[in-house]
Amino acid sequence: MKELRKFDKVVNLAKTKGFIFPSSEIYGGLNSIYDYGPLGTELKNNLKKSWFDFMLARRDVVGLDSAILMHPEIWKASGHLDGFSDPLVDCKKCKGRFRADNLLEKKGIKPTFGKDKSPDMGDMKCPECGGELTEVRQFNLMFKTFMGPLEESANQIYMRPETAQGIYVNFLNVMGSMRMKMPFGIAQIGKAFRNEITPGNFTFRMREFEQMEMQYFVHPDKTKEVFDKWQELRMEWYKDLGINPENLKFREHESDELAHYAKRALDIEYNFGFSKNETFKELEGIHHRGDWDLSQHQKYSKQKLSVKDEEGKEYIPNIIETSGGVDRATLAFLMDAYTEIEGGRTTTTESNKAAEVVLKLDKRLAPIKIAVLPLSKKPDLADTSNKVYDMLVGKYRIAYDETGSIGKRYRRQDEIGTPYCVTIDFDSLEDKQVTVRDRDTMEQERIAIDEVENYFEKKFK
Numbered sequence: 001m002k003e004l005r006k007f008d009k010v011v012n013l014a015k016t017k018g019f020i021f022p023s024s025e026i027y028g029g030l031n032s033i034y035d036y037g038p039l040g041t042e043l044k045n046n047l048k049k050s051w052f053d054f055m056l057a058r059r060d061v062v063g064l065d066s067a068i069l070m071h072p073e074i075w076k077a078s079g080h081l082d083g084f085s086d087p088l089v090d091c092k093k094c095k096g097r098f099r100a101d102n103l104l105e106k107k108g109i110k111p112t113f114g115k116d117k118s119p120d121m122g123d124m125k126c127p128e129c130g131g132e133l134t135e136v137r138q139f140n141l142m143f144k145t146f147m148g149p150l151e152e153s154a155n156q157i158y159m160r161p162e163t164a165q166g167i168y169v170n171f172l173n174v175m176g177s178m179r180m181k182m183p184f185g186i187a188q189i190g191k192a193f194r195n196e197i198t199p200g201n202f203t204f205r206m207r208e209f210e211q212m213e214m215q216y217f218v219h220p221d222k223t224k225e226v227f228d229k230w231q232e233l234r235m236e237w238y239k240d241l242g243i244n245p246e247n248l249k250f251r252e253h254e255s256d257e258l259a260h261y262a263k264r265a266l267d268i269e270y271n272f273g274f275s276k277n278e279t280f281k282e283l284e285g286i287h288h289r290g291d292w293d294l295s296q297h298q299k300y301s302k303q304k305l306s307v308k309d310e311e312g313k314e315y316i317p318n319i320i321e322t323s324g325g326v327d328r329a330t331l332a333f334l335m336d337a338y339t340e341i342e343g344g345r346t347t348t349t350e351s352n353k354a355a356e357v358v359l360k361l362d363k364r365l366a367p368i369k370i371a372v373l374p375l376s377k378k379p380d381l382a383d384t385s386n387k388v389y390d391m392l393v394g395k396y397r398i399a400y401d402e403t404g405s406i407g408k409r410y411r412r413q414d415e416i417g418t419p420y421c422v423t424i425d426f427d428s429l430e431d432k433q434v435t436v437r438d439r440d441t442m443e444q445e446r447i448a449i450d451e452v453e454n455y456f457e458k459k460f461k
């Protein structure tokens, strides 16, 4: 039997343990749209909070939550109506449809792009049936909808393909209301939508996804130092939250790959290991967008978007952007935390000898922080167990599990990444102590019940 890849195991765990479900599953699913289950919601919320806290820990960055639907002129100004497209090929024989550059990458060929952003396909054939492929065509990725009751082109609007534009069009509002001085940044997390040609690899490429973007407005002379600073800061964020540095790297974009707005782009890549030729893939982009966005919005909105330097000279701020995917980051953290221990970590019972899964998520990301586990379902333990549960429940996400052997319950918590388990046994009734077990070291400590709150305050500091 073919050995499952780590990626497949993570996808399976995500589904069976309540992290990520295919959307609309009872209707057969909706291609590349996913729902987050109870644990996935917690994990994603922890990740987003960590990002926002990280961004706003700087005096010069403030937050925003702009709408998904915006004035349609914005997409003309931003260049998305004309330039936000992917190269598409069809198979003349089996009618399969593919993203041209992905076909090349899957074969280990680095795409080279022409002036129209179409890659040179050489003598590439259909990967499904070997049939001849059509010429490359450009396909706009924006989802369209209509505002108001009439479905006519005058009422056509778009689902935003990036959150960034909501920040640019609020540049003046934020600067004025918050009395921000140049340079400064605006951070926002929100949904984005792209009608991807070939989505796939689970939540890596979806049609509805979430972005966490920060746009830093700066004088054109200062862009290099700002770019360098954010490049380092963003890499540190992933490492600090537990991703193995060996699985992360930077990749500079070649000039023929740059998006229409970018002067320079550098990706932070994670080793997703989707296939032999698809190991490191983009997690986040750091982009030098120059004055493209504000100049374009100034032109189209006819509102002045320039600021004055110290000598009173007017300039359009340049933008350094950090643009990460919440779903991609969630997937990367899940993959990096997924650890399988052949033969199990303990040998006290037969079941422990099976391969054991431990999700070594950083404590700050773990969906459940503490599991309260009465050793037995007997009513004698219920009072003390409920007391411990009530002590902790408002402060942390807590699980309460009293079914199955204690070994199995520990493993259930290990698989979903719970850092600590608190076991209440019959001795607890006498000595007023409980056992705290650490997920990673499996060390067990006896702690006085009265000390439990203090103990966890220190652990989660």
Ligand code: GAP
Binding pocket: 161, 162, 163, 164, 194, 196, 203, 204, 205, 206, 207, 209, 210, 211, 213, 282, 283, 284, 285, 321, 323, 324, 325, 326, 327, 328, 329
């Ligand atoms: N504002 C710039 C921008 O949107 P991008 O490189 O197109 O840049 C930024 O996207 C990030 O958004 C990517 O690094 C990725 O993490 C995430 N992303 C983009 N398309 C995605 C998709 N179809 N599914 C999931 N995440 C996506």
